[in-house]
Structures are given as structure tokens and as C-alpha cells.
Amino acid sequence: MTSTSRADDILGGLDGIRDDLEDFYRDLHAHPELGLAERRTAARVAERLREWGYGVTEGIGGTGVVGVLANGDGPTVLLRADMDALPVREDTGLPYASTVTTTDADGAEVPVMHACGHDTHVTCLLGFARLMAAAPQAWRGTLTVLFQPSEENGDGADAMVDDGLADRIPRPDVALAQHVLPYPAGYVGVRPGSFLSAADSLRITLYGRGGHGSMPQFAVDPVVLAALCVVRLQTVVSRELAATTPAVLTVGSIQAGASPNVIPDSAVILLNVRTYDETTRRQVLDAIERCVRAEATASNAPKEPAIEHITSFPATVNDADVADRLAKAFAAHFGDDAGTIELQTASEDFSQIPRAFDAPFAYWGFGGADPEKYADAVRKNTVAQDIPVNHSPHFAPVMQPTLDTGVAALTVAALEWLGAAESPGGRG
Secondary structure, X not given: OOHHHHHHHHHOOHHHHHHHHHHHHHXXXXXXXXXXXXXXXXXXXXXXXXXXXXXXXXXXOOOEEEEEEEEOOOOEEEEEEEOOOEOOOOOOOOOOOOOOEEEOOOOOEEXXXXXXXXXXXXXXXXXXXXXXXXXXXXXXXXXXXXXXXXXXXOOHHHHHHHOOHHHHOOOOOEEEEEEEEEEEOOOEEEOOEXXXXXXXXXXXXXXXXXXXXXXXXXXXXXXXXXXXXXXXXXXXXXXXXXXXXOOEEEEEEEEEOOOOOEEOOEEEEEEEEEEOOHHHHHHHHHHHHHHHHHHHHHOOOOOOOEEEEEEEEOOEEEOHHHHHHHHHHXXXXXXXXXXXXXXXXXXXXXXXXXXXXXXXXXXXXXXEEOHHHHHHHHHHOOHHHHOOOOOOOOOOOOHHHHHHHHHHHHHHHHHOOOEEOOEOOOOO
């Protein structure tokens, strides 16, 4: 029995669980939780995995959950979903839209929304886990389903690894993950090599000498210094990198002073950098420091700037062999709805998990936008305006065929490694 026919056999059970999956998704969407606070989500996940016969470990890295199902000899495959939501006020108009507010890590009251589709990821991985547990005759090996906290903050995967993940679950032969994206629902895309960018967020504090706005000659104005830095930083990508080298540098915040006639003592710049390889990343970060320090010297600043790394995400670089194998499997199952996906400028921390095991991995995307609306937007050349993207308050994947596609993609992918019943440890 081929992996394609085994996938069809397992996915035949979707009709019997679809309503339950959709109910679970609505509930999860309506009850989002921020990173490392996913206690309700984790509890519901663990309860269901136990019900289906998985060995469950809770509380890894705070709120992480792992389920393991051994089914004879064969490879071990790890599949991951992220659980956390974002501090975004939902504006989708859905009947199950989130109205949740909570207190964030800084003590501020914030709205909460599944604005990045992690509720979709959790639901799809649970649906896959349920179907696999119900069809032991179709596969052999060990299945590990991992539900990760705090992906949005970039610290959830590290938290699980630091909590001894590698010593608490079987070492995977391959690790797999997926993300819902603003493509037509039903579409699945993978690419070898670079897929998601590395991301570095920095806080730069520029020091001046405060004084009266009417007497700037007695001051060193950090507002002007900050403005000069922002302009100079825009040349790092445009003038120091080759046009064929992708990178993004964004200054997202400038904060200084509180009065129109007072020159403040300092200014703070927050910026974000996206790159795809370590050489480019190092080049851009070094250039940022060089430019900022040079502008401070030119402005006669009384003190060196303070440059702090706030967060850092690794680049997601798919193993070429794993990605190629997935591409062929997706093409066989999804036909014209499978293809190659372009380089993404978003970032992820998933790769920290397979790296902890020195295991190959691949990450793919699947669509969540209404196919008719997407096609109409393509015809009108208004995709950017009409199709909400991840992190938007309007982001809401259509429930179907998004959920079915996500479950199917996980199933097809896992069966490329999990052996067939009649061929333990083989490809099937």
C-alpha cells in the first residue's frame, strides 16, 4: 500500500470528526491566550490526546504539551503546532469572535485574538492525531505531536528545549510544521532551503544633553540625532547589500521628550531586521551599530549609544531532501492545489526544536483565504487591499476547506516517513 493510498484510507475518517473539529476551532478562537499563558488551551489539548491513547507530558517550557503514540517499529516523526495568540482587538465580525482581554507581562490590559491562525494549527494537529490513533493498521512507527507555547514572542521553543525536551520525548527522525497563510484555502506550498527569515529586534538608546528649546546651542539634541540615525539606517539595505540579497530593516518606533520647548536627554529607537542567512544578518547588525555610533559621534553626544537585542528568531531553512519529498507527496495528493511557495519575510522559532535533536526538518504553508474572494482580488489586482494578512484584526481563515487541508497536509507529510503495516520501518 503506497503512502498516498494510506493517506486516503486515514483521511476517510475526516467526515466523522469534522463537526467536532469545527466546534473545537470555534471555541479555541473565542478563547485565545497569550504566550506562556495558554493554560486552558493546553489542558484541552492534553485531555483529548489522553482520550485517544497518547502518552502525554504537560508543562514543558511552562505550558507546552507533547503527545507520543508508539505503533510498532519504524521511524519517529514529530509534528508541531503553536498555541499562542496576539494582543490584538478582533474586528472580523465572526459570531465566535474573541472578546477576551487580559493583563500582559508588563501589567497592561490588552485585548487578545488568534490573529495569526494558531487556533487553526492546534485544531489541525489534533484532527490529525485523532485520525492516526483511529487507524493503526495504516502506519508503523512513533508519532510525536508537540503543542508549543509562545511562538509569537520567540521564546516558546527555547523554553521547551531548556526544560529538557530532548531528554523527555523520543528523538525524531524528521520534524514537520505548517502555517496558515493568506493564500486560497485548499492550497499547500513548500520550498527547499530558506523559507522564513531570521528576525532581530533592537532597542537603541541615544544620549544627548537636555536644555531649553530656545537655546539649542547649550544642548545636544537626541531627537535630531535619532532622525539622522533613521535616515542613515535606511541606506544599510539599499546601499550596502546586493540587490539580489533579500533583507528588511524597519524602524518601528521613536520615543523622545514630552514637551515642545524642552530638548530631552535621550531618545529611544526600536527597530527590526529580517535576513535569510547568518552572513547577511551579521553584516546588517554590524552596519546598524557602526551607523548609530558614527551619528552619535558626529552629533557630539556625551555618551555612547546603548544597543540592546530585545528578541531574536532564527532563520527557518528547510532541509532540501525533506522539502523535496514533501513537495512530491503534496503534488500526488493535492494535485494542482500543491506547489512551491515564495520566500516569506515572517519569522518562526520552530527550528529550535529539531535543532535540539539534530534532526532534519521542513516547514510549509497552507491557504486560509476564501478562494472566491482571493480569485476576485487577483482579477482586480487588489489582493493587498482585500485579503487580510496574519496579525491583522481582520484575519480570519475560512473554516473550510482550511481545516480539512491542514489535517490532510499533516497526514500526507507524516506518512512519507511512517512505515506501512506490511513494511515496518519502510516508506510504504
